[in-house]
Amino acid sequence: MLKLYQFFSSGNCYKIRLLLTQLEIPFESVELNILKGETRTPEFLSKNPNGRIPVLETQSGQFIAESNAILFYLSEGTDFLPKDNFEKAKVLQWLFFEQYSHEPFIATSRFWISILGKAEEYRDALNQKREPGYAALDVMEKHLTNNDFFVGERYTIADIGLFAYTHVADEGGFDLTKFPAINGWIERVKSQPRHISITQS
Amino acid sequence: MLKLYQFFSSGNCYKIRLLLTQLEIPFESVELNILKGETRTPEFLSKNPNGRIPVLETQSGQFIAESNAILFYLSEGTDFLPKDNFEKAKVLQWLFFEQYSHEPFIATSRFWISILGKAEEYRDALNQKREPGYAALDVMEKHLTNNDFFVGERYTIADIGLFAYTHVADEGGFDLTKFPAINGWIERVKSQPRHISITQS
Numbered sequence: 001m002l003k004l005y006q007f008f009s010s011g012n013c014y015k016i017r018l019l020l021t022q023l024e025i026p027f028e029s030v031e032l033n034i035l036k037g038e039t040r041t042p043e044f045l046s047k048n049p050n051g052r053i054p055v056l057e058t059q060s061g062q063f064i065a066e067s068n069a070i071l072f073y074l075s076e077g078t079d080f081l082p083k084d085n086f087e088k089a090k091v092l093q094w095l096f097f098e099q100y101s102h103e104p105f106i107a108t109s110r111f112w113i114s115i116l117g118k119a120e121e122y123r124d125a126l127n128q129k130r131e132p133g134y135a136a137l138d139v140m141e142k143h144l145t146n147n148d149f150f151v152g153e154r155y156t157i158a159d160i161g162l163f164a165y166t167h168v169a170d171e172g173g174f175d176l177t178k179f180p181a182i183n184g185w186i187e188r189v190k191s192q193p194r195h196i197s198i199t200q201s
Numbered sequence: 202m203l204k205l206y207q208f209f210s211s212g213n214c215y216k217i218r219l220l221l222t223q224l225e226i227p228f229e230s231v232e233l234n235i236l237k238g239e240t241r242t243p244e245f246l247s248k249n250p251n252g253r254i255p256v257l258e259t260q261s262g263q264f265i266a267e268s269n270a271i272l273f274y275l276s277e278g279t280d281f282l283p284k285d286n287f288e289k290a291k292v293l294q295w296l297f298f299e300q301y302s303h304e305p306f307i308a309t310s311r312f313w314i315s316i317l318g319k320a321e322e323y324r325d326a327l328n329q330k331r332e333p334g335y336a337a338l339d340v341m342e343k344h345l346t347n348n349d350f351f352v353g354e355r356y357t358i359a360d361i362g363l364f365a366y367t368h369v370a371d372e373g374g375f376d377l378t379k380f381p382a383i384n385g386w387i388e389r390v391k392s393q394p395r396h397i398s399i400t401q402s
Contacts, residue, residue: 049340050302064290066297073290089265089274092293096267100300101251139250 002027003057005047007034009115011107011164012067013054014198019074019160022194029201035116067164068095071157080157090151094158097139098165105133107165109172119173126173133174137182140166144181148188155192163189168198203228204258206248208235210316212308212365213268214255215399220275220361223395230402236317268365269296272358281358291352295359298340299366306334308366310373320374327374334375338383341367345382349389356393364390369399 004020004027006013020027032038032053040051048055048065055063056070064070072092075081082088109129112122119126140162143150150158167186169176176182189195203221205228207214221228233239233254241252249256249266256264257271265271273293276282283289310330313323320327341363344351351359368387370377377383390396 049343050298058287062287064287064294066294066301069290069293069297072293073286076286076289085274085277086259086263086265088277089270092270092273093265093267096270096297096300097251099297100267100305104301104305142250 002059003030004028005030005032005039005044005053005055005057007032007039007053008201009198010034010053011110011168011198012103015067015160015164016054016056016070016074017201018164018196019071019080019157021196022080022192023074023078024194025074068099068157068161071095071161075157080155080160082152082156084152087152091156091158094150095161097136098161101132101139102136102162103165105129105136106169106172106174109133109174110165110168111172113173114168114171130173133169133172137166137169137174137176137179140185141179141181144185149185155189159185159189164198203260204231205229206231206233206240206245206254206256206258208233208240208254209402210399211235211254212311212369212399213304216268216361216365217255217257217271217275218402219365219397220272220281220358222397223393224275224279224281225395226275269300269358269362272296272362276358281356281361283353283357285353288353292357292359295351296362298337299362302333302340303337303363304366306330306337307370307373307375310334310375311366311369312373314374315369315372331374334370334373338367338370338375338377338380341386342380342382345386350386356390360386360390365399 002025004016006029008031039053045051047063050065052065054067054070055065057063064073081091109126112126113119147153149155150162166182203226205217207230209232240254246252248264251266253266255268255271256266258264265274282292310327313327314320348354350356351363367383
């Protein structure tokens with residue numbers, strides 16, 4: 001059985017739970033507390049030298065790190081990833097956008113405010129995250145004004161990757177009420193078969 | 202003919218020039234000066250709403266952004282990307298590592314010091330980039346101590362993606378002399394057929 005090493009509140013880990021559930025693939029969950037350094041132990045570093053969750057252990061005992069690489073691994077050959085080479089590259093474009101232009105601002109703000117509960121302590125750093133975070137939401141809003149989903153007009157791992165931290169952006173202090181197209185897309189994602197929320201295992 | 206929108210000194214753009222050259226695919230280059238805002242014009246934003254280079258225009262006039270998504274698009278079906286699903290996911294793991302844990306520290310430091318020439322002005326920000334930048338190099342060094350390349354013991358786009366900014370990390374103030382395994386790998390990458398340097402078009 002697949003094994004998912006995860007910290008439950010992490011949106012990056014939720015991405016994998018959501019896809020595995022929608023693919024109806026059973027998996028074992030191993031919960032690690034990143035707040036207690038449990039991903040920096042020698043044992044975990046032998047699984048992912050970069051010391052980050054999620055990590056997926058395959059049935060043959062091999063390890064894959066980086067949430068969006070895991071999404072790709074699990075979805076190739078399924079309806080969640082286009083078969084066409086160009087569309088597959090567009091899915092990856094949005095997943096790299098998510099990790100470079102979105103997650104470091106929106107997820108990090110949520111972590112400081114809602115996971116650590118230290119909004120005051122991180123106030124200056126939070127202020128620096130606002131402009132690039134809203135810029136990422138603007139790019140999404142522009143795309144979703146003309147498209148129902150990110151690639152090929154259907155639900156793919158590009159949507160899963162971007163949904164994870166976008167739909168809880170308010171927990172990072174971002175006001176989503178100004179983004180009608182994003183809100184419409186959030187409802188479309190939530191209405192997909194076998195959708196689970198970020199608080200469900 | 203493929204068209205590459207690029208800023209020549211960018212390592213992200215060099216990745217694409219290097220792969221296209223090694224694949225012996227001819228392309229037209231469109232140079233944009235990011236220092237003059239040429240990637241923030243309405244015309245360019247219609248190609249990539251995120252306003253970043255590189256962007257690849259396909260022969261049918263479609264656009265792909267994000268350097269590592271472009272690497273994937275160009276290499277699928279070639280010797281530069283494994284066909285095996287697990288190995289392909291490992292290539293993506295390292296490319297996401299590059300964009301999340303490496304480029305924001307090492308490439309950004311090089312940009313401030315060697316492209317903008319403003320090391321003094323950015324001194325505090327540069328200091329913040331040192332620890333995570335060296336942490337990324339440590340992860341690479343550990344892997345390369347036991348492996349000749351990043352995935353499958355042969356040269357792939359994972360190596361191209363990580364080579365681009367690693368081999369010029371000294372231009373961002375990082376001391377590479379402490380990383381013997383990385384230096385050995387740099388020489389192996391440079392000895393690949395049809396290799397071009399970052400200053401070659």
